[in-house]
Amino acid sequence: MLHLILFLVFGAVCVAGAVNLLVQRHPINGALSLVVVMGSLAVEYLLLGAEFVAAVQVIVYAGAIMVLFVFVIMLLNAGEEERTRGSKVAMLFGVPGMLVGSILIGWVLIERGSGAAVPAGALPGAPKVIGWLLFHDFLLPFEVTSILVLIAIMGAVVLASHPDTDQGRKEG
């Protein structure tokens, strides 16, 4: 019961945040609403028993990635976005397509979705277990992603460094 209530509440918060991201014109509000979405998603994870995932969600997504976004928004001092009408396609095909697709999927989920219910903390994603999986079964993907991150760091440094001065590179 409590479980369902919590789910509904934070689900509502989630959706609200997402919709807010859509309607807000200022990127910083979008970023903050996204942070809200992520926070409530962390709670959903907790409800699903994935406590470690929840913690990492908060630390990595809300605590690092979104801070990066906010940082960039502040740095570029991005203002209100002006509603230019650059693309008819997006409106003519994209939005209807998205609607059709999501409606269909929702219908499938409701009609054909298994009614299987998960009790709170059904599957305790304890850090030990996750770590075991990560470093035994998924060792190779783990290492590969590490390389990916390394490359990403270098790419970011090179891209963001000032082309004229070498200052940016020194910073990185």
Added chain:
Amino acid sequence: MTPDLHLWLIPVLPLVGAVINGLFGKKFSQQTIAGLALLFSGAAFAVVLSVAFRFSALATPHTETLATWIRAGSFQADFAFYLDHLSLVMLLVVTGVGFLIHIYSVGYMGEEGGFYRFFAYLNLFMFFMLTLVLASNYLLMFIGWEGVGLASYLLIGFWFTKDTAAAAGKKAFIVNRIGDFGFLIALFLLIKHFGSLNFEQVAQRVSPLNPETGGAGLLTAIGLLLMVGAAGKSAQIPLYVWLPDAMEGPTPVSALIHAATMVTAGVYMVSRSHLIFERAPTALTVVAIVGTLTALFAATIGVTQTDIKKVLAYSTVSQLGYMFIACGVGAFSAAIFHLMTHAFFKGLLFLAAGSVIHAVSGEQDMRQMGGLRTKIPWTFWTMTVGTFAIAGIPPFAGFFSKDEILWRAYQASWVYWAIGLFTALLTSFYMFRLWFLTFFGVYRGAAEASDEDAAPHGHGHGGIHESPMVMVIPLVVLAVLSVTGGWIGVPASLGGSNRFGKFLGPTFESTTPGLKAGPGAASQVAPPGKESEQPEPQTGGASEVALTGISVSAALIGFGLAWLLYYRNPRLPQQIASRLGGFYRAVVNKYYVDELYAALFVKPLIAGSALILWHGIDQDVIDATLDNSAHGANEVSDSIRHMQSGNLRSYAGWVAAGAALVIVYMVWVGTR
């Protein structure tokens, strides 16, 4: 089995030389290049010599398999080398003469551009030729066969800036293609019916067969096709036309490839497959007839030529005709014997001619020479030896080989003999004509006058001069060989014992005694007991001596005629020519054969391909397809390229729409 002979070294050494010179030669100095080329060709020669010395101790034939090349079902072709008496002789000739000519070239090509190119090609040729000779199966032989074709093409067109040279190279290559076509089909037939190309296996499977006396058969077909290939490579009628033009190449090349070694490949191949020919009398007859005709034909042309190298070229053709006569009457050892001696004296003649040309600064027209006897004594004397040798004057090499051929031809049919004899007369006539024109009388050239004449060879240092030692030494060596080379084959009737014939015996003795009649069967007049390889003195020894006398006298008559016409009173030839009129003109123009071929084959072929292949297929079908498809693609993309508006959100829209389609499809499939 014999301990490792390292036969593979023999071809590979020149290849190494070719690779080194060809790849890095540009950087090297001439000394380095020449040193390398000589080193590797000489090394090959040395290996051959060592093999030759140990040869008597070997269990022959000796096969050395390096690797399996093709294995398809029961058919197998290896990289294998095959050494027996025949290939040994060929090896000695090729490497020996080749080495000498390498030395000669160092001096001769001294002032030429592309020094490294020349020697790279030359070594390459050695490699392929040795592969051809050493091959243990027809396929590997074919590789060498094609390879020497390539090398000769490269070397004929060595001065590729000269149109005539380039054209001659192409001509040689294309004409050879025709022959190779026949050869290739013969190989296919062999594979189809004997399931192998290996010499020994083919021999095993052929030997039980009986001679196809009754007209044509499988073996006849194979034999004829092989003959086509041989005719192409060895410049026999009707494919001889490339050889005279091949004289566009540097003289050492003419000596090595187009006199001594490559052109004899056909003879070698025919002798190599003698088992097949012995069982195909028709084919043998054809071989003999072709050889006879070629000999006569080329000789007549040679009489009228004025270009010194052309004369030698036609004499080469006619001598090759001799060899084919020998093959045609089943006297393979005689053919090889003549091949060897011919390699000596014809190589000598060419080199000497080259030395003459060198001396008179690139002039090749004999009418512009004369009286060189005193100016270039070395060349003169060596040339003299060569001339006597080819004219068949005893005791020079040519005498013995030619005499044996004539004798065997007589045994086969007096027709061959008669024509051969007349050819011999012509041969000595035009050779001495060349001799007189070049060395006697007064000098008619202009080289003395002007010091700077840019002749094709461009030996800028005018004035008539003896060639450098590096060129003279090979001349001398070859001259000695031309004198003594024949002595190893002195027929019994002249108090010798035909050692050469005996040596080659094991290769050529027919596997089944009953088939000794092969040559006899070739010409229906086979007298019994004349079939063995060596002529027996007890039978017809006297007649043989008589024939020898006749041929010698023929040679002398030729000499006399030449002396009369070209030394005693040089006016006479003109009058005779005018007397002969049309016939003479025809002969001068080589019987218009080139023009005939051009009219018959070349022009129709070019026209047809231009009409059908070029305009019809290439332009209207292939190009049209490509152009139209490209044009269509261009238009289509031009119409839909506006999808790529450069706007991110539009792309996102397309993606979303596509995803929606996929989802719809999946849901439709899933819920059906």
Added chain:
Amino acid sequence: MNISTFIIVSVIKTALALFVLLTAVAYTVWLERKVVGHMQNRWGPTRVGPFGLLQPMADGVKFLFKEDLTPPHVYKPLYIAAPMIAVVFALTSIAVVPVGNWITIGGLPIPLEITDLNIGLLIILGVTSLGVYGVALAGWSSNSKYSLLGGLRASAQMISYEISLGLSLVGVLILAGSLSLRDIVDAQGGTFWGFIPRWNIFYGGQFIAFFIYLMSAYAETNRIPFDLPEAETELVAGYHTEYSAMKFAMFFMAEYANMITVAAVASLLFLGGWHGPVFGPPILQAILPVFWFVLRIFGFLFVYIWVRGTLPRFRYDQLMAFGWKFLLPLAIANLVITALVVAIRS
């Protein structure tokens, strides 16, 4: 216990924790002023109450009644939200910090913390990492270049140092084999060689880790020598230049609450938590661990203040270079070595 008692107990504990924490914050401010004063040969607050002990109250009252003026051109919603975000996250993170063993009240065993999660440490890290929003948004929303610069500096600096902070903790986690603060503290019980307490700072060879943590913590809490975001000499007061009255006080509280949290985590992870001599009657036995724990926190705070009174301020690029090029590699090295040692030992 059934759900209702659980809720009741939780509420009581929360209220208690909040009260204690806020008081602690107030008196940390007093302590700082006193200590720094004495270091600088001043008395610090002395007027209000004995030793100026009532000074925090006065400050609070002043903050409450001061005029709360909002400059024009600020982005209002965030300008108002920023200090709340800051203080909320700062106070939240204390929720999972255990201050002592279980105690039993009326046969009801109660853990001395608001909630005991077996990923408590991660929760703390997460919540503190969220604290940066307050600073950043404050800097941005108040639409002034000083604030913006301060906010930028703060966010960059906090992100950068969070990495080395987390890495410095991993060594301890490896030793304890758990993320639950309680387990980590229990792992540090007892002594070795008879007398040395088995704290991570001594025992686990986490000495280096402790100092990495110390410096990163200073940077995280924007304290001297890393207080670039509020460097008076350059940016009037950094991200809270435009704030006044209670909003400003919220930032203040957030900063000191963060200090306390950091100090608590340090004492839990490195200084053996509440371990210490326990004796006397049961009530005393129940209290003593809490006392030892508080004592450690106090000591840590004292070091904070001491450093502040002693060290000058870094330059900003020096700060970044120090974090990325010195602390981070050091932390990684320490982590690797610890992992190796543990792997070899097991």
Added chain:
Amino acid sequence: MVPISYYLILSGILFACGVTGFLIKRNIISIFMSIELMLNGVNLSFVAFAAQWHALSGQVFVFFVMVVAAAEAAVGLAIIISVYRTRETLNVDQVDLLKL
């Protein structure tokens, strides 16, 4: 007790919101954030399925997704910065030179 399909529907909604944001947003940073939103929706369904099938690998995938998202954010934001340096705008409708 909450049926799995609820979680899935929630994640679907989030994903749909992300797609919509990508479609209607002009600010490149907002578009970027819409991508993050989509990723979060996917993560939720991952975790939900992990709970349904009692397979922790689902949760492990979430970590990989997060790593990729982090890398993507780093590089993407760097690109955004350099784009802003050159074009002086964040509006994707005005950054459309890459066309025929």
